Amino acid sequence: xxxxxxxxxLGKRYGRKWALSNCTLDIPTGHVVGLVxxxxxxxxxxxxxxxxxxxxxxxxxxxxxxxxxTSAEQLGHIGFVAxxxxxxxxxxxxxxxxxxAALNPSWDAQxxxxxxxxxxxxxxxHAGDLSGGQxxxxxxxxxxxxxxxxxLLDEPVAALDPLARREFLATLMExxxxxxxxxxLSSHLVxxxxxxxxxxxxxxxARVQANGEIEDLLASHHRLVGTRRxxxxxxxxxxxxxxxxxxxxxxxxxxxxxxxxxxxxxxEPLTLEDLVLAYMSQAEEQRRELVRTKGGAS
Amino acid sequence: MNASSGVSPYQQIxxxxxxxxxxxxxxxxxxxxxxxxxxxxxxxxxxxxxxxxRELEHDGLVAARPGIGTFIxxxxxxxTYAAQRTLRRSLEVWIEKARxxxxxxxxxEALFVDTFLFAPKEVVV
Amino acid sequence: MTWFTWRQFRLQxxxxxxxxxxxxxFFAVTGPHLWSEYDSLRHCSAHGDCASLNxxxxxxxxxxxxxxxxxxxxxxxxLGMFWGAPLIAREIxxxxxxxxxxxxxxxxxxxxxxxxxVGAASMVAxxxxxxxxxxxxxxxxxxxxxxxxxxxxxxxxxxxxxxAAFAFALGVAAGVVWRRTVPAMATTLVAFVxxxxxxxxxxxxxxxxxxxxxATLKHAQNIGFERTPTGMSFVVGDANQPNALLVSSSVVGxxxxxxxxxxxxxxxxALFHFNPPPGKSGPTSVGVRPAMFTDCMNKISASFHQVxxxxxxxRFWTFEWIEMSxxxxxxxxxxxxxxxxxxxxIA
Numbered sequence: 001x002x003x004x005x006x007x008x009x010l011g012k013r014y015g016r017k018w019a020l021s022n023c024t025l026d027i028p029t030g031h032v033v034g035l036v037x038x039x040x041x042x043x044x045x046x047x048x049x050x051x052x053x054x055x056x057x058x059x060x061x062x063x064x065x066x067x068x069x070t071s072a073e074q075l076g077h078i079g080f081v082a083x084x085x086x087x088x089x090x091x092x093x094x095x096x097x098x099x100x101a102a103l104n105p106s107w108d109a110q111x112x113x114x115x116x117x118x119x120x121x122x123x124x125x126h127a128g129d130l131s132g133g134q135x136x137x138x139x140x141x142x143x144x145x146x147x148x149x150x151x152l153l154d155e156p157v158a159a160l161d162p163l164a165r166r167e168f169l170a171t172l173m174e175x176x177x178x179x180x181x182x183x184x185l186s187s188h189l190v191x192x193x194x195x196x197x198x199x200x201x202x203x204x205x206a207r208v209q210a211n212g213e214i215e216d217l218l219a220s221h222h223r224l225v226g227t228r229r230x231x232x233x234x235x236x237x238x239x240x241x242x243x244x245x246x247x248x249x250x251x252x253x254x255x256x257x258x259x260x261x262x263x264x265x266x267x268e269p270l271t272l273e274d275l276v277l278a279y280m281s282q283a284e285e286q287r288r289e290l291v292r293t294k295g296g297a298s
Numbered sequence: 299m300n301a302s303s304g305v306s307p308y309q310q311i312x313x314x315x316x317x318x319x320x321x322x323x324x325x326x327x328x329x330x331x332x333x334x335x336x337x338x339x340x341x342x343x344x345x346x347x348x349x350x351x352r353e354l355e356h357d358g359l360v361a362a363r364p365g366i367g368t369f370i371x372x373x374x375x376x377x378t379y380a381a382q383r384t385l386r387r388s389l390e391v392w393i394e395k396a397r398x399x400x401x402x403x404x405x406x407e408a409l410f411v412d413t414f415l416f417a418p419k420e421v422v423v
Numbered sequence: 424m425t426w427f428t429w430r431q432f433r434l435q436x437x438x439x440x441x442x443x444x445x446x447x448x449f450f451a452v453t454g455p456h457l458w459s460e461y462d463s464l465r466h467c468s469a470h471g472d473c474a475s476l477n478x479x480x481x482x483x484x485x486x487x488x489x490x491x492x493x494x495x496x497x498x499x500x501x502l503g504m505f506w507g508a509p510l511i512a513r514e515i516x517x518x519x520x521x522x523x524x525x526x527x528x529x530x531x532x533x534x535x536x537x538x539x540x541v542g543a544a545s546m547v548a549x550x551x552x553x554x555x556x557x558x559x560x561x562x563x564x565x566x567x568x569x570x571x572x573x574x575x576x577x578x579x580x581x582x583x584x585x586x587a588a589f590a591f592a593l594g595v596a597a598g599v600v601w602r603r604t605v606p607a608m609a610t611t612l613v614a615f616v617x618x619x620x621x622x623x624x625x626x627x628x629x630x631x632x633x634x635x636x637x638a639t640l641k642h643a644q645n646i647g648f649e650r651t652p653t654g655m656s657f658v659v660g661d662a663n664q665p666n667a668l669l670v671s672s673s674v675v676g677x678x679x680x681x682x683x684x685x686x687x688x689x690x691x692x693a694l695f696h697f698n699p700p701p702g703k704s705g706p707t708s709v710g711v712r713p714a715m716f717t718d719c720m721n722k723i724s725a726s727f728h729q730v731x732x733x734x735x736x737x738r739f740w741t742f743e744w745i746e747m748s749x750x751x752x753x754x755x756x757x758x759x760x761x762x763x764x765x766x767x768x769i770a
Contacts, residue, residue, distance in 0.1 A: 075527045088522075103424060103526035104526055104527035169341035170341040173338070173341050176344050177332075195342045198343050199348075
């Protein structure tokens, strides 16, 4: 079974700064994958590498089994909605759809027209006159009317009001319900991702911090609260994600397949948002530590 | 769909269908909304809906007819449904009595919940 | 992709089309009259009233000719700035490249189609303009007999086609490197002008080995003497060579050598020591000492002659072809660069 996205030690550098490094992922098809992380974590970089807008500086990436952007056919299998949904401001909706038809090997013109009709969008309107939500819907239409096997979306709802956001995601889910299409969408809002995704990739500090099916992630991560102590009593297979001590209390977020048997720990449920935040704050703390030691050393 | 209730979305769907069955809002033969319709209304992952429908099928309440849809094939006991109508009327009478006695809504609810929680669980025949 | 390239390009094409049509209308309106006057001029020698017809034709053209010619010469550069520079730069600037390059066409095909379609359009536009212009201006150019001169040559028939291709390709390349339209336009303008001027000034005269002609100074026109820091020197206008391209001209001694200011001092002593005003004395001051002046000139023409190197009028078309082909080769090189850069490097 071909992966939707397969990256091995993938890296991309701007000048001397690595926007993405040591990224190894094997994302299976048939999922709605959430790519979450703080701004500047490398989400856009990863997506751009996946559609061939960028070329790797280290490592490799394969999408649907092929190197990105190498052939028209391969490009035709992938639908992409870039951040801030770029459109040609001075061209009409009709022209955009005609462009999609002319530039893609497979194009479902009826689907495209129907969607415009359902949204009550006048085809002769210029794309520049549309609201943010309407533009996002146009961009989504352009991506799905080519009947892709994989949809990649870069923060598609970040700039939208709540209603537009809900409508966009609902449309996306309808597409997933109707077709065999895998989706990878990036966002920094965990709440949205939790509703629509069943697979998660956490990117922070230019690295992959966690990835897997959301069910599995939630089942294997726990928050432990107990009196202040060292962490030796935890099973060796437990991987500490984040730890914080107060004067009397220690709180740990762990990933562990084995059950936590020590009764002095109280095990609390962890929401997806908590989980993501734990990874993100740990990555941030590590990054700051690195900066501090560098500064201290020089 | 209540995102913060702590109950997972798929469980909420199962519970909603079951309670609709119990209250007679869904009858045998009715068709459940398609997965596409559900996710089009509330933006959640289609797999979640599929999972809920599968559990309902496993419980014997619904059956999926490929190409057509998912239909209710079994409800809870019909007698339960008939008894519900009578019980609802008795409850309405009781509520009216409570109001005439001067209780406000919160007191009525508290009285009912308190009595319900401490009532015997089994029916004494 | 071809269709979509046209669709994106529509407005820009329309502007130039309107310009071409307006110019064509202008030519159509004024041309026939000028041509008929020119025709009468050609047949007038028998009747003797040529002078006034001549000036009539000249006057008919002289007011508008500079503007029209300026337009024809500027057109390739304008095409480079407004068609070439934004071609790729604007897509990158506005972020629409993220839409364009993720459709079902490879980047290679995308850039190639744009280069070919708009490049061909610019060549056609420039060609149309220059041929229309040459038809309209032909009487004037024939009378002026300056076909090989820089201003006429640059706007004649096929050279502008090469310039347009070059300017366009230059614009695209600048856009690809800068990724912003405005700096690309500025770079295109500067580079285009620099290349054109250098080529016209330094290379064109030497594309083929020039011919040499020796001319006597007896009937030279525009002669005079100039006081320089080192002494006196002799200046003479270039001998008349209709429709030819002058490469160089010099005054050479019959047995070799140049005219030095000592020679002048010795042989034309009387003329120079009559308190001549400093600076160039031209034909207007001849009246001061005509006899001395004529005497000096006779001595000069006995000992010196003028040597001209030039490209003959017969080579006009050869040179046009060479120039057009060279600029098209430049354009192809720049086009290949842009293609390669977009395909491999740009992001």
